[in-house]
Amino acid sequence: MKGFHLWYxxxxxxxxxxxxxxxxxxxxxxxxxxxxxxxxxxxxCLQPGPGPYKLHFTDVTTALGLGPEDLxxxxxxxxxxxxxxxxxxxLALTRGQSQRDDPxxxxxxxxxxxxxxxxxFQDITFSAGLFTAADGLSTRASSFVVFxxxxxxxxxxxxxxxxEDADNSTSLHDHSRIYxxxxxxxxxxxxxxxxxxxxxxxxxxxxxxxxxxxxxIDLYVGHHYARYGYxxxxxxxxxxxxxxxxxxxxxxxxxxxxxxxxxxxTLAAGTNHKPTWxxxxxxxxxDGWDELLASSYGRQFxxxxxxxxxxxxxxxxxxxFAADDNLGYADNQFFLCYCQAHSGDDYxxxxxxxxxxxxxxxxxxxxxxxxxPWRLGGNSSNTVCGxxxxxxxxxxxxxxxxxxxxGGSSDRTELLVNEGFPExxxxxxxxxxxxxxxxxxxxxxxxxDLGAALADLDNDGRLDVLVASSDYPDTFSLLWQQQxxxxxxxxxxxxxxxxxxxxxxxxxxxxxxxxxxxxxxxxLMRWSADDDPPRPADAFAHLLRNDTGQSANRMxxxxxxxxxxxxxxxxxxxxxxxxxxxxxxxxxxxISAHGLTGFQHDRLLxxxxxxxxxxxxxxxxxxxxxxxRVSYSDIPxxxxxxxxxxxxxxxxxLEQYARP
Numbered sequence: 001m002k003g004f005h006l007w008y009x010x011x012x013x014x015x016x017x018x019x020x021x022x023x024x025x026x027x028x029x030x031x032x033x034x035x036x037x038x039x040x041x042x043x044x045c046l047q048p049g050p051g052p053y054k055l056h057f058t059d060v061t062t063a064l065g066l067g068p069e070d071l072x073x074x075x076x077x078x079x080x081x082x083x084x085x086x087x088x089x090x091l092a093l094t095r096g097q098s099q100r101d102d103p104x105x106x107x108x109x110x111x112x113x114x115x116x117x118x119x120x121f122q123d124i125t126f127s128a129g130l131f132t133a134a135d136g137l138s139t140r141a142s143s144f145v146v147f148x149x150x151x152x153x154x155x156x157x158x159x160x161x162x163x164e165d166a167d168n169s170t171s172l173h174d175h176s177r178i179y180x181x182x183x184x185x186x187x188x189x190x191x192x193x194x195x196x197x198x199x200x201x202x203x204x205x206x207x208x209x210x211x212x213x214x215x216x217i218d219l220y221v222g223h224h225y226a227r228y229g230y231x232x233x234x235x236x237x238x239x240x241x242x243x244x245x246x247x248x249x250x251x252x253x254x255x256x257x258x259x260x261x262x263x264x265x266t267l268a269a270g271t272n273h274k275p276t277w278x279x280x281x282x283x284x285x286x287d288g289w290d291e292l293l294a295s296s297y298g299r300q301f302x303x304x305x306x307x308x309x310x311x312x313x314x315x316x317x318x319x320x321f322a323a324d325d326n327l328g329y330a331d332n333q334f335f336l337c338y339c340q341a342h343s344g345d346d347y348x349x350x351x352x353x354x355x356x357x358x359x360x361x362x363x364x365x366x367x368x369x370x371x372x373p374w375r376l377g378g379n380s381s382n383t384v385c386g387x388x389x390x391x392x393x394x395x396x397x398x399x400x401x402x403x404x405x406x407g408g409s410s411d412r413t414e415l416l417v418n419e420g421f422p423e424x425x426x427x428x429x430x431x432x433x434x435x436x437x438x439x440x441x442x443x444x445x446x447x448x449d450l451g452a453a454l455a456d457l458d459n460d461g462r463l464d465v466l467v468a469s470s471d472y473p474d475t476f477s478l479l480w481q482q483q484x485x486x487x488x489x490x491x492x493x494x495x496x497x498x499x500x501x502x503x504x505x506x507x508x509x510x511x512x513x514x515x516x517x518x519x520x521x522x523x524l525m526r527w528s529a530d531d532d533p534p535r536p537a538d539a540f541a542h543l544l545r546n547d548t549g550q551s552a553n554r555m556x557x558x559x560x561x562x563x564x565x566x567x568x569x570x571x572x573x574x575x576x577x578x579x580x581x582x583x584x585x586x587x588x589x590x591i592s593a594h595g596l597t598g599f600q601h602d603r604l605l606x607x608x609x610x611x612x613x614x615x616x617x618x619x620x621x622x623x624x625x626x627x628x629r630v631s632y633s634d635i636p637x638x639x640x641x642x643x644x645x646x647x648x649x650x651x652x653x654l655e656q657y658a659r660p
Contacts, residue, residue, distance in 0.1 A: 040634065040651065043613055043636040044638040045553065045636075046551060046553050046613075048460075048611060049611065050611060051459075051460025052462065055458050055479070055481060056496055056548055057495055057518065058545045059542055059543070060545045061073070061541070061542050064120050064121060064543060065120045066121060066543060068538070071111075071113070072108065072538070073093055073111055073113070074108040074111070074522075074540055075095055075522075075539060076095050076521045076597070077095070077096060077597045078091065078506035078520070079092045079146055079598050080506045080508045080601055080603075081156040081603070083112075083128070083155070084185035085185075086658070087558075087658040088116075088658050089508045089604075090113060090185075091112075091115070091506070091510075092110070092113075092145050092147075093504075093521060094110045094143065094144045095108070095109050095110070098143055098162055098168055098174075099141055100133070100174070101125075102138075103126040106126075109141075111123065111125050112128050118510060118512055126139065128185055128186060128187055129179070130145065130158055130160065131160070132187075134174075135173065137173075140160070140174040141174040144161050145159065145598065146158070146161075146600050149569070150178060150180075150246050151244060152244055152569065154560075155181040157187075158187060159178055159179075159206055159208075159593075160178075162174050162175055162176050162177075162203070163202055163224075164203075167227075167228070176196075176201055176221075177193075178190040180246050193247065195221050196235060197238060197250065198235045198236070201223070201235075202224040202226055203221055204224045204276065204597060205595055205596050205598065206279065207219070207280055207281040208571075208573055208592035209292075209574055209592065210290075210573060211239065211241075211292075212310035213310070214564060215566075215568060215624065216242040216243065217569050217573065218240060218241050219240045219242065220237070220240075220279050220292055221237060222276035234272070234275045236252065236259055237252070237257070237259070237279065238252045239292070254311075255310075255311055256305070257292070257305060259273045267372070270303065274294070274296040276294045276296055278383060278399070278594065279294050280292075280293045280294075280385060280591075281293070281574075281592075282589055283574065284385070284396070285306070286393055288627035290574050292307070293305075293385075293396075299375050299376060300375075301317070302322050302377065302378075302380050302383070304321040315421075318425065319421055319426055320425035320426045320427075320428070321398075323377030323411055324411050326376070326409045326411075328407070329370065329371060329409055331352075332405070332406055333354050333355060333406075333407070334361060334365040334370070335407075336352060336353065336354035337354050337362060338361075338364070338365040340353070340362075341362035342362075347367055376409045376410075377410075378411025379401040381399050381400065381449060382399040382450070382594075382596050382599070383399065384452050385397075390461075390462070390586070391418075393587075394589070395415060395417050395418045397416075397452055398413065398416055399451060399467065400412055400447070401446075403446050403447075404443060404445045412447065413431075413436065413449045414430065415429065415436065433487075434487060435483075435487040436488055438478060438490060442474075445474070446473070449468070450503055450596055451467070451504060451595055452466060452505070453465075453466045453599070455601075456516075456606070457479075457481075457516055457518075457548070458481070458515075458548050458552060458608065459515055459551075459552035459609070459610065460610045461582075461584060461586055464479065464482050465479070466505060470522070470523040470525070471526050476498050476500045476501065477499045479491055479497045499520050499542055501522050501524075502520050502521070502523075503539075504521030504522075504541075504597070504599070505518065505520060507519075507601040508601065511545065512657065512658040514606065514638065516601075517543065517546045518543075519541060519544075522536070522541065524536075524538075524539045552608055553638060554637060554638065555609060555615055555635070556604055556606050556641065557604070557605040557607070557643065558603070558605075558657070559590060559643050560642075560644045561575070561645050567624050568624040569623070571592065572622070573592045573623070574589065574623035575589065575590040575620060576589050577589070577607065577618065578618065578619040579609065580615060581637075582610065586607050588605055604640070612637065614635060617632070617634075620643060628645075636651075639652060639653060640654060640657040642657075
């Protein structure tokens with residue numbers, strides 16, 4: 001029906017005599033030549049009116065055979081890759097576990113699903129080789145899986161991550177490993193190699209990038225505690241330089257990313273090993289080189305490393321990215337319990353009475369530690385990059401867990417606005433200003449934000465904010481739609497995307513109609529008997545079809561780098577795309593895997609342009625040795641523009657691009 005809807009709008013626009021329809025002279029292949037060496041197709045213009053547009057999503061999980069009675073898809077994490085090269089996005093779901101599964105009686109610890117032309121999915125979990133154990137047994141463990149073309153042969157390979165800490169390292173059969181794709185969606189393990197400098201490998205996140213612009217994909221890996229809660233067991237995050245064949249070399253130290261064990265000096269400076277949750281790579285300063293960002297758990301400072309052209313400097317504190325500036329702890333309930341037991345302490349003069357029962361918590365707050373700036377940040381889970389305010393630079397959404405009993409100093413999920421990084425720190429206008437506020441069911445609230453995405457879901461040209469909040473009662477997915485004035489309204493319930501205990505997000509145009517649909521995972525953590533809604537029978541995932549975005553004009557890009565020695569990586573990770581249309585400029589970057597337990601979205605880059613029928617100009621900046629730039633003018637909307645570095649653009653309709 002969505003295809004019919006698009007066809008009807010196009011037909012109505014042309015029949016109404018709008019000049020945009022058929023405004024170019026025809027050529028022998030149905031296109032028009034503007035004198036720059038390639039043919040443009042006829043425009044396909046929609047007339048949506050001014051945005052934003054009313055968002056609506058339909059849960060199609062059951063209709064596509066993914067529900068509890070059919071394939072029974074479950075997972076707390078979700079990633080997307082076109083593993084077989086048919087241009088239909090395939091899905092991987094994981095549950096963050098470190099155990100093997102049994103093909104004869106699978107527990108659904110991980111799933112790999114092939115897209116059958118937008119009409120359904122085929123379960124290929126145990127036939128594609130992605131979860132085949134290197135020791136010859138039938139399956140391997142996978143805490144999460146993310147994809148990139150690490151050998152530059154034109155298909156996505158996989159990093160299959162396994163979380164190893166002090167509690168499970170002696171019982172594990174499997175370790176984090178690269179699996180190589182033969183091009184048909186069949187995977188085989190690359191030679192074994194280590195992705196940690198420690199005895200254990202508590203890998204929780206991974207980001208692909210080309211940090212040195214040599215044309216090969218590199219890998220940045222985030223590590224948590226080796227023993228949960230013990231700061232002195234935090235493991236150094238690692239940068240691994242790809243050799244183009246599936247092998248990686250640890251370059252953490254030589255690239256300027258080394259951290260050191262915690263002590264009073266390193267903690268204050270933020271140079272210590274941290275319990276990282278999410279890592280992200282994106283170009284924050286717009287110079288073509290991706291920065292590295294690490295979101296830290298335990299109210300530790302977050303880390304931002306400025307890329308100086310293949311090496312890094314720590315800009316965490318100077319940029320204001322490390323934490324917000326709220327250093328108060330007078331409303332921290334653990335502090336108030338401490339003061340109730342130590343009323344004569346100088347710290348406690350004028351302290352209020354605690355609002356919780358303090359039995360056993362008399363010393364849960366520690367003077368000299370819990371009053372220090374490095375302990376007054378957030379439980380940060382993820383950082384998401386995007387030009388949120390439309391001024392051409394990269395802003396950040398910092399994603400946080402927060403609890404009422406910790407008080408106001410615990411950072412909340414909020415926007416960090418780029419004011420000229422690295423010369424000028426990020427500003428934090430605050431959620432009351434931006435509109436990223438939320439209601440709580442009671443005074444004892446929790447915000448369990450474990451992931452987020454920035455995406456223009458209605459294709460009006462403005463990025464919207466989708467947050468997956470989980471693991472606590474009354475937490476769910478939230479959708480803030482950006483308004484014309486740059487503020488945000490939360491519309492998750494009315495838009496059909498509110499899901500209890502949402503955990504994991506993948507943006508995927510599963511039906512190839514030119515807008516981002518949403519795959520949401522769920523968590524089974526911390527449910528209680530009186531929860532509303534009640535605990536589900538399993539951690540079921542949900543695929544939500546976008547019923548709005550296909551009705552607005554958009555530019556859709558499939559980008560491929562030329563590869564080494566002079567070209568960009570084949571995946572085009574790190575490529576910057578600027579679109580000038582309708583008097584506005586839209587800037588997006590090709591960002592690969594990132595975030596806590598692997599967030600990864602559709603390869604197609606969809607840029608909404610709202611009412612505009614074409615782009616006056618598009619500019620592509622490739623992450624190669626020269627930061628090569630190429631521009632094209634007068635590009636019609638609503639096509640897939642296939643741009644292979646060094647070649648003229650090719651235009652496909654969505655129907656041509658992805659055929660069943």
